[in-house]
Amino acid sequence: MLKVLPVLLLLAVWIYAFVECLNTPERDVRKLPKVAWILIILLFTPLGPVAWFLAGRPRRNAPYGAVRSEERRWVAPDDNPNFLKSLDERDGGPGPDEGPAPRDAGPEDPPPAR
Known part of the structure; x- marks a missing residue:
């Protein structure tokens, strides 16, 4: 056997x-x-x-269902618009087109230059 x-x-x-x-x-x-x-x-x-x-x-475990080598490109999270959008939706912050949230002046901020 x-x-x-x-x-x-x-x-x-x-x-x-x-x-x-x-x-x-x-x-x-x-x-x-x-x-x-x-x-x-x-x-x-x-x-x-x-x-x-x-x-x-x-390859069955290719990211995002990609099969070909040109489709298997890794994208950093800060370059991935879907990831950034999901962060904004989760945090309730501004969208990617709205720019950064306004910042309040605090005691640690230097006075404006003249």
């Missing part, structure tokens, strides 16, 4: 990679065309499925 287990495991990984590659839309496949990935999975059985999982399959 232990001699058959690695063969069954390899067969399961190969079938999973092949079916997943067939079901992946052409626009989501990375690095190579989909037909090339199918041939790699079929012809290079031990390494083909591993190459598909590492380099060809679309």
Whole structure:
């Protein structure tokens, strides 16, 4: 039984990679065309499925649902208008077009220059 287990495991990984590659839309496949990935999975059985999982399959955990590399750009919170808007709504402060809130002059402020 232990001699058959690695063969069954390899067969399961190969079938999973092949079916997943067939079901992946052409626009989501990375690095190579989909037909090339199918041939790699079929012809290079031990390494083909591993190459598909590492380099060809679309990333599922990409931010904001992005799949392509140009869509996976990280945006700092102070550059993200949706984040700034959510802060203003939460705090009840001015919107992004209203400018900063007016500040009252206090004892620590220097007198105006003349």
